[in-house]
Amino acid sequence: MALPEEVEALNKAFSGHGIDEKSLVSILGKWKPENRMAFRKGTPHLFIEDERQFEKWDDRRVRLLKHEFMRFKNAVVLWAMHPWERDARLAKEALKKGPHAYGLLVEIACTRTSEELLGARKAYHSLFDRSLEEDIVSLVDGVERKLLLALVSAYRYEGSKVKHETAKSEAQALSAAIKAAHEKPILEDEEVIRMLATRSKPHLQAVNKHYKELYGKNLDEDLAELRLKETVQCLCSAVAYFIQVLDAALRFDADKNTKKALTRVIVTRADTDMKQIMDEYQLLYGDSLTQKIEDTTNGNFKDFLLTLIARSG
Amino acid sequence: MATIVFPNEHSPVEDAESLHKSFEGWGTDEKSIITILGHRNTYQRQQIRKAYEELFQEDLVKRLEKEIHGEFERAVYRWILEPADRDAVLAHVVIKEGKNYHVIAEIATVLSPEELLAVRRAYLFRYKHSLEEDVAATTSGHLRQLLVGLVTSYRYVGEEINARLAQSEAEILHEAIKEKKGREEEAIRILTTRSKTQLLATFNRYREAHEASIYEKLEDETSDEFHKALYTTIRCLYDHIEYYEKVVHDAIKRTGADEDALTRVIVSRAEKDLRDIKELYYQRNSVHLEQAVAKKTSGDYKNFLLTLLGKED
Numbered sequence: 319m320a321l322p323e324e325v326e327a328l329n330k331a332f333s334g335h336g337i338d339e340k341s342l343v344s345i346l347g348k349w350k351p352e353n354r355m356a357f358r359k360g361t362p363h364l365f366i367e368d369e370r371q372f373e374k375w376d377d378r379r380v381r382l383l384k385h386e387f388m389r390f391k392n393a394v395v396l397w398a399m400h401p402w403e404r405d406a407r408l409a410k411e412a413l414k415k416g417p418h419a420y421g422l423l424v425e426i427a428c429t430r431t432s433e434e435l436l437g438a439r440k441a442y443h444s445l446f447d448r449s450l451e452e453d454i455v456s457l458v459d460g461v462e463r464k465l466l467l468a469l470v471s472a473y474r475y476e477g478s479k480v481k482h483e484t485a486k487s488e489a490q491a492l493s494a495a496i497k498a499a500h501e502k503p504i505l506e507d508e509e510v511i512r513m514l515a516t517r518s519k520p521h522l523q524a525v526n527k528h529y530k531e532l533y534g535k536n537l538d539e540d541l542a543e544l545r546l547k548e549t550v551q552c553l554c555s556a557v558a559y560f561i562q563v564l565d566a567a568l569r570f571d572a573d574k575n576t577k578k579a580l581t582r583v584i585v586t587r588a589d590t591d592m593k594q595i596m597d598e599y600q601l602l603y604g605d606s607l608t609q610k611i612e613d614t615t616n617g618n619f620k621d622f623l624l625t626l627i628a629r630s631g
Numbered sequence: 632m633a634t635i636v637f638p639n640e641h642s643p644v645e646d647a648e649s650l651h652k653s654f655e656g657w658g659t660d661e662k663s664i665i666t667i668l669g670h671r672n673t674y675q676r677q678q679i680r681k682a683y684e685e686l687f688q689e690d691l692v693k694r695l696e697k698e699i700h701g702e703f704e705r706a707v708y709r710w711i712l713e714p715a716d717r718d719a720v721l722a723h724v725v726i727k728e729g730k731n732y733h734v735i736a737e738i739a740t741v742l743s744p745e746e747l748l749a750v751r752r753a754y755l756f757r758y759k760h761s762l763e764e765d766v767a768a769t770t771s772g773h774l775r776q777l778l779v780g781l782v783t784s785y786r787y788v789g790e791e792i793n794a795r796l797a798q799s800e801a802e803i804l805h806e807a808i809k810e811k812k813g814r815e816e817e818a819i820r821i822l823t824t825r826s827k828t829q830l831l832a833t834f835n836r837y838r839e840a841h842e843a844s845i846y847e848k849l850e851d852e853t854s855d856e857f858h859k860a861l862y863t864t865i866r867c868l869y870d871h872i873e874y875y876e877k878v879v880h881d882a883i884k885r886t887g888a889d890e891d892a893l894t895r896v897i898v899s900r901a902e903k904d905l906r907d908i909k910e911l912y913y914q915r916n917s918v919h920l921e922q923a924v925a926k927k928t929s930g931d932y933k934n935f936l937l938t939l940l941g942k943e944d
Contacts, residue, residue, distance in 0.1 A: 436748065436785070440785075451785070451824040452825060455820050471784070471785070473751050473755070473761055473762075473763070473783065508771070508775065516761055516779070518761070518764075
């Protein structure tokens, strides 16, 4: 008979992010047929009793398992990729998935440096024989199109020089646009899009600061549209944004798409602001990110992620 | 083909010394400046700047600004800058003066995507703002949409054409330009995101369908900045040699010659395709461009332009 601890270990091996390959080898590998049958009978969330007296794998579960096995491979492939190809492929994927995935376009356009974003556009030409801008125009249907097109076309100034009088008046203009949103949807407001898509990040951070001083709330709190919130968060406080994404991805009930964000964020930020993300994660949640990953991921995938974040030690 | 005549071998140090000598004493030896700088290509001119700085601890450009004046000074100043820097300066002048926005459309469409990128970088370096930021802040409505779209474009470069798309987009352009059914935004998106090859295919379909070239009707409607910029965009995409010939022709025809336009075309194209523009000018006007320029301009300015046009002394 299979020991209960072994069954529990096996269940754990199959849950969370990634697969604990070693447990599968050491436990499952040595079980005799009667152990495996007992396992099947005792694990109804993986195996279904069929009317013809056998226990069959739950199809959906097998498909989900496939994703979990692939998590390590995907992480490795993404990590080895040139950052430009990475972002180009992520952008294409977001466009294919549709409106619920457009936040990824915002993330790429707003958290990368000007040169990195440019590189992504170049790689997009090579990979797909079209420009990213053209695809956004043809694939994005709704009100978000203007914003997304403008964001990916940006080549922002990256110095620290900021004109505070301009920042202040732009904060006021934003407030006016927000208040008038019921008459004129903000995503159609050319002024708002202009500011968000052309101003430098330090400038927008100053706008955010002035906005808070004048109106008592953060700019992203007052913006109702998700994409605008994300835009402002990514431009003004990328680290806080990534922490949110990681937190959602690490929950045990995260869905397939949300989970992918874990690989994406760690791979794309490991060489940039990972240390900051880890420090602020600790401050915010009291837990270390390392520990959280230790607890929720398995196997080679876990080891790979931990190695990546340890680089910023 | 270029018109500029320059030696294969030159000594930047000797040139720098000769230039320094031409500044000495009362007055300036303009002839020397023209003979040297007018016969050096971009690379050589930058070498001379470097040598001058090392030898005399002074910026050659700044010294020139003090020593020479008027149209001559403007032409030499533009000539001695690197092409990307020059275009950044030209764009900035347009923004500061708030007129002649078609010049920005000209720069953004004639240059290749990589050259346009270089201009954006040069602009960032010089003015600590992104080009799109400043264009957006000083324009509005359709003009802004067109110009921001143009300067932020990073077109796919390739031979791929989608014939069906060319057909449908030719119709959209038709509606926008001729019948004005409020399709300007769509037209702008097409003109600012499609590759040049695709756009030429679209223009061809247009001509087949409507028996007239797409820009023909537009010429009458150059009353406001937007339409002028739109006309310039399409004309430059179509055939920029024809466009430049017209600019030069108009510049010379005016009673007080439009030196600014004349300088711009001659200085910007001397190392590229000024010869083709000259040939077309001769075909159209039965008079050589050099003769027309000699008649309408004078002094050092005239001599400098003629040198760039290929006159050997």
